[in-house]
Amino acid sequence: MKDLAQSVEVGVFQQRGGKVTRPKVWLKNELIRVGLAESLSTYVMMSLGLGSVAQVVTGQGAFGQYLSINLGFGLAVAMGSHVGGKISGAHMNGAVSFTMCVFRRLPWKMLPLYISAQLLGSFLAAGTIYAVYYEAIHDYCGGNLTVTGEKATAGIFATYPAPYLSLIAGFFDQVFGTAMLLLCLMALSDQKNKPAPAGSEPAFVGFLVLLIGISLGSNSGYAINPTRDIAPRVFTAMAGWGTDVFRVGNGWWWVPLVAPPIGGVLGAGLYKAVVELQHPHLSEAGGEMVEEAVPLDKEINTSENVCV
Secondary structure: OOOOOOOEEEOOOOOOOOOOOOOOEEEOOHHHHHHHHHHHHHHHHHHHHHHHHHHHHHHOOOOOOHHHHHHHHHHHHHHHHHHHOOOOOOOOOHHHHHHHHHOOOOOHHHHHHHHHHHHHHHHHHHHHHHHHOHHHHHHHHOOOOOOOOOOOOHHHOOOOOOOOOOHHHHHHHHHHHHHHHHHHHHHHOOOOOOOOOOOOHHHHHHHHHHHHHHHHOOOOOOOOOHHHHHHHHHHHHHHHHOOHHHHHHHHHHHHHHHHHHHHHHHHHHHHHHHOHHHOOOEEEEOOEEEEOOOOHHHOOOOHHHOOO
């Protein structure tokens, strides 16, 4: 990484003869560029995803059903990946960032930056959707902001368990869902297997999220993302839903915060052990032994790490 000191370069370098041309305001600090890109990509993903939920809930079935939410979040992930994919990798998910650190695709010193950026983007997205759908939400619930019940609206922003789901079953649900996410993401980026074609990674990641939603979403809303869940939950607590957002479901709030990082490491570790480590690592070319793939710790901010 470059020097941590922030530097803003003002002025246009309009140089001819093949030399570099830069915009008027150029952020030299790579940490700032990565943080802004990660925050913006998360904001786009969360705004469009939460918007799809708000439309279905407040429209009472007139503007979509459960499949609409799955499609909305899948497409939202794809769009968010396009926004920050080449700069930050567009993780948009604390479990993904944590897993990337465990498997040396991201330096540990970058984890606080990614988590902070994702929390900021998710919180601002929740506030934005609340503002956009403010009148629709209050018309739907009669101004009574509740977490449970027939007219509950807190589920627009954060995930909550189905009435039948225990904490143990819900924990396993989140571990398994996130494990499937990271296992498949590892496969999509494995250049020695069948990776997503270059440039198509966001679409494939969006399809993956859609698939998880329509197959593993009914128990608890498939958060599979701690930063996606906790930031909007805190927003709803501040915006009028109160501390019930942390009480319902026998204190459900910590499950989507703790289980996804565990599931992410398990899923990625399973793929690495069963598939990735079984690839030949060296091949002979021109009489010399050369590596067939770039080491994982050098694949930090490339399109191969576009994640959710």
